[in-house]
Amino acid sequence: MLEALSSQYATHLAEIDRLVDEELARWPWQDVPALERLIRQQLRRKGKRLRPLLMFTLADLVGGDPWRVTAGAAGVELYHLASLILDDIQDNSTFRRGVPTVHTTSGVSTALNVAGVIRALAFQPLHRSPGLEASEKRRIDERVGTATTYLYLGQSIDIGWQDGWYRGIGDYPYEQMAEWKTGAMFGCAAWISAFMSGAPGAVVDSADRFGTKAGVLYQLVDDYLDTFGPDGVLLRPALEDLHNGKPTWPLIALCRALRAQGKQETANLVVERLSEPDTRNADWSWLLALADELGVAKSLRQDLDGHAHELAFQARRLTSGGGSVAGVESFIQVLLRPEAVASSLDG
Numbered sequence: 001m002l003e004a005l006s007s008q009y010a011t012h013l014a015e016i017d018r019l020v021d022e023e024l025a026r027w028p029w030q031d032v033p034a035l036e037r038l039i040r041q042q043l044r045r046k047g048k049r050l051r052p053l054l055m056f057t058l059a060d061l062v063g064g065d066p067w068r069v070t071a072g073a074a075g076v077e078l079y080h081l082a083s084l085i086l087d088d089i090q091d092n093s094t095f096r097r098g099v100p101t102v103h104t105t106s107g108v109s110t111a112l113n114v115a116g117v118i119r120a121l122a123f124q125p126l127h128r129s130p131g132l133e134a135s136e137k138r139r140i141d142e143r144v145g146t147a148t149t150y151l152y153l154g155q156s157i158d159i160g161w162q163d164g165w166y167r168g169i170g171d172y173p174y175e176q177m178a179e180w181k182t183g184a185m186f187g188c189a190a191w192i193s194a195f196m197s198g199a200p201g202a203v204v205d206s207a208d209r210f211g212t213k214a215g216v217l218y219q220l221v222d223d224y225l226d227t228f229g230p231d232g233v234l235l236r237p238a239l240e241d242l243h244n245g246k247p248t249w250p251l252i253a254l255c256r257a258l259r260a261q262g263k264q265e266t267a268n269l270v271v272e273r274l275s276e277p278d279t280r281n282a283d284w285s286w287l288l289a290l291a292d293e294l295g296v297a298k299s300l301r302q303d304l305d306g307h308a309h310e311l312a313f314q315a316r317r318l319t320s321g322g323g324s325v326a327g328v329e330s331f332i333q334v335l336l337r338p339e340a341v342a343s344s345l346d347g
Contacts, residue, residue: 055193057327064197071129072192078122085115147188154180178219186215223249
C-alpha cells in the first residue's frame with residue numbers, strides 16, 4: 001500500500017529532493033564540511049514521507065494541484081527531520097531508521113547544530129517559491145509557528161512524566177500529548193496543502209483537523225507496535241518505550257483494564273515498575289503476559305480500526321471541486337500498516 005502510494009507521487013517526491021539539493025547548494029560549506037556531511041547523511045536516510053504524502057493526497061482531495069504544494073512539502077519534511085534529531089536527544093534514543101542516532105555518533109552539541117541548520121533550511125523552499133504571494137507566505141509561516149509551539153508543548157508533556165510533573169497515570173494527559181507532539185505537524189501539513197490548493201477557509205480548517213487526527217492515529221499505531229508489534233518492525237529495539245519508562249497508550253489501557261476489574265494494586269505495581277530507575281534493563285515479559293490475559297491488544301486494535309473509519313468519514317466530507325478521495329483513503333490504510341511507522345517517531 002505504501003509502495004503504491006509513493007509510486008503514485010514519485011515525481012512529486014523527487015521534486016522535494018531537487019528542492020532540498022538546490023537549497024543545500026546555496027550555502028557555504030567549505031569551512032564546515034563535517035557539518036554538511038552529517039546533514040546530507042540525515043537527508044539520505046529517507047523515512048516514509050508520510051507528511052508529504054498526506055499533503056499530495058489532500059491536494060487531490062480538495063481539487064488542488066499536488067505540484068503546487070511540493071515546496072511546502074519539502075519544508076515540512078525538513079522541519080520534521082530536525083524535530084526527530086531533537087526528539088532522539090531528549091528520549092536518549094540510540095537508533096533512528098535502523099541506524100545510530102546523530103547524538104550517539106557525533107555528540108549532543110553537534111546533533112543540536114545539525115537539527116538547528118536543518119530547521120532553518122526548512123523555511124527556505126517556501127520563501128523562495130515563485131508561485132506564492134508574500135501574504136500567503138506570511139500565513140504559512142504563522143501556521144508553522146503555531147504547530148511548532150504545540151509540538152513542543154506536547155514534547156514537554158512527554159518529558160514531564162520523567163520529571164515528576166504528574167502524580168500518576170490518571171493525571172498524565174496522554175491524549176493531549178499525542179495531539180500536540182505528533183498531531184500538530186500532521187495538521188499543519190494538511191492545512192498548508194489545503195491552503196496552497198486554494199480551498200475555501202472552512203475546508204482548510206477541516207483539513208487541519210483531519211491532519212491532526214491522522215497524526216494521532218499514527219502515534220497510536222506507533223505505541224501499539226512498540227508493545228505488541230513483531231520484533232524489529234520499528235527498526236529500533238523492542239519495547240523501547242517501556243525501557244525508557246514511558247506511559248504509552250497500551251500501558252495506560254492495561255492500567256484501565258486492571259482498575260475496571262478491581263485490580264488497583266496490580267495497576268499501581270505496573271506504574272511503580274515504570275518509574276524504577278533501571279527500566280532499560282528490566283524484563284517486561286510479565287507485563288505482556290498480563291496484557292494478553294486481559295485482551296488489551298485486541299481491544300486497542302479495534303480502537304485503531306475505529307479511528308481509521310472516522311478519518312475516512314471526515315475525508316469524504318472534505319471532497320470538493322471534483323477531487324478524488326482514493327488517495328487519502330489509501331493514506332489512512334498506510335497509517336494502519338506496520339511498515340508505515342517503521343522509520344519515524346513521532347515519524
